[in-house]
Amino acid sequence: MNRRSFLKAVLAALTAPPLATGLAGCAVAPAPSCAPPPSGKELIHVLGRGWHTQIGIPTALLDGKLGLFRSVFPGARTVMFGYGKRTFMVSPPNDISEYILGPFPRPAIIEAVGLLVSPPEAYGTKGMMALELPPGGAARLSAFIWNDLAHGTDGAPLLVAPGHFPGSLFYAARSEYGLFHTCNTWVAEALAAAGLPVDADALTFSSQTMARAAKVAAAQCQAAGGAGAGQLR
Numbered sequence: 001m002n003r004r005s006f007l008k009a010v011l012a013a014l015t016a017p018p019l020a021t022g023l024a025g026c027a028v029a030p031a032p033s034c035a036p037p038p039s040g041k042e043l044i045h046v047l048g049r050g051w052h053t054q055i056g057i058p059t060a061l062l063d064g065k066l067g068l069f070r071s072v073f074p075g076a077r078t079v080m081f082g083y084g085k086r087t088f089m090v091s092p093p094n095d096i097s098e099y100i101l102g103p104f105p106r107p108a109i110i111e112a113v114g115l116l117v118s119p120p121e122a123y124g125t126k127g128m129m130a131l132e133l134p135p136g137g138a139a140r141l142s143a144f145i146w147n148d149l150a151h152g153t154d155g156a157p158l159l160v161a162p163g164h165f166p167g168s169l170f171y172a173a174r175s176e177y178g179l180f181h182t183c184n185t186w187v188a189e190a191l192a193a194a195g196l197p198v199d200a201d202a203l204t205f206s207s208q209t210m211a212r213a214a215k216v217a218a219a220q221c222q223a224a225g226g227a228g229a230g231q232l233r
Contacts, residue, residue, distance in 0.1 A: 042133040044141070044194075045119040046187065047080070048210040049127050053187045054082040054111075055141075056119035061133075063142035068156070073114025073167065078122075080113040081145055083186035085177040086160065086170075108177035109160055110149055114167045129213050132220050137194040144193035148186075150174050184209040191216075 045056035056078045059070050069079050086107040115122045133141065149157040150172035158172040175181065188200035188209050197219075198212050 042138055043130050044133060045078075046129040046131060046191070046210070046213045047119060047123055047127060048129070048206045049123075051183075051206055052082065052084070053184050053206045053209045054080045054113075055187055055190055056080045056115070057138075057141065061138040061142075063139040064146065066142035066146045069112060069114070072112070072169070075116060076114035076167075077117055078115040078119055080111075080115060080119065081190075082111040082113075083173065083177070083183040084109060084111065086172075106177055108173040108175055109170045110145070110173045111163060112169050112171060113163065127210070129210065129217055131191070131196060131213060131217055134195040137196070141190060141194035144190050148174050180204065188212060 042061055043058070044061070047054045047056060057080075058078050059073070059076050062069055062079065070076070073079060086109045120128050152158050160170040160172050163169055175186070177183075182204055184206045185200055185203050188198050188203050191198040191213065192200055196216050198216060203209060203212070
């Protein structure tokens with residue numbers, strides 16, 4: 001494919017109807033269903049909906065400086081972290097140039113959503129994956145997210161804007177969003193940083209992220225004799 005054809009294909013994908021992107025994101029073989037894991041296990045949740053993926057971390061597992069979010073969302077049981085292009089996430093694009101420039105590196109944001117309940121209770125079980133963290137995984141995952149948050153002179157994360165619903169806030173990210181570094185790449189990188197065997201290379205779509213997370217969930221389920229983490233139904 002020549003450069004002109006490639007750019008036309010990218011533009012067509014970016015301006016495709018939501019139904020098309022939603023179908024691409026949902027074409028994932030589910031991980032095996034497992035019984036609730038034993039108490040004391042450090043579980044996180046990965047949510048895949050349409051084109052977007054997010055990570056849900058229990059507030060008790062927010063380690064180090066990321067524990068700040070316990071005071072940002074007092075009483076929250078879980079904080080969902082997501083990633084995206086700043087102009088797309090904070091406000092809808094107003095002209096075609098946003099779509100044309102979409103694949104190229106641009107400022108990114110990290111969305112934090114405080115939940116008073118668990119992710120399955122808040123979003124339902126469809127597209128929801130539970131994964132058990134390895135020893136030290138919570139600290140490494142927290143460090144990954146904290147290190148990608150841009151900080152002000154006071155050391156606090158830089159708040160960009162309130163989210164589109166109560167309990168949602170947008171923060172500036174240090175990394176940049178692009179065609180090869182999307183919300184789905186970022187989630188895979190976070191899982192890998194936590195010590196989970198998830199490869200973030202050659203990954204763009206939510207279906208890819210969820211498929212790789214499903215392999216980890218299946219392995220954890222098998223290792224636990226069917227009583228570990230996995231797909232929630």
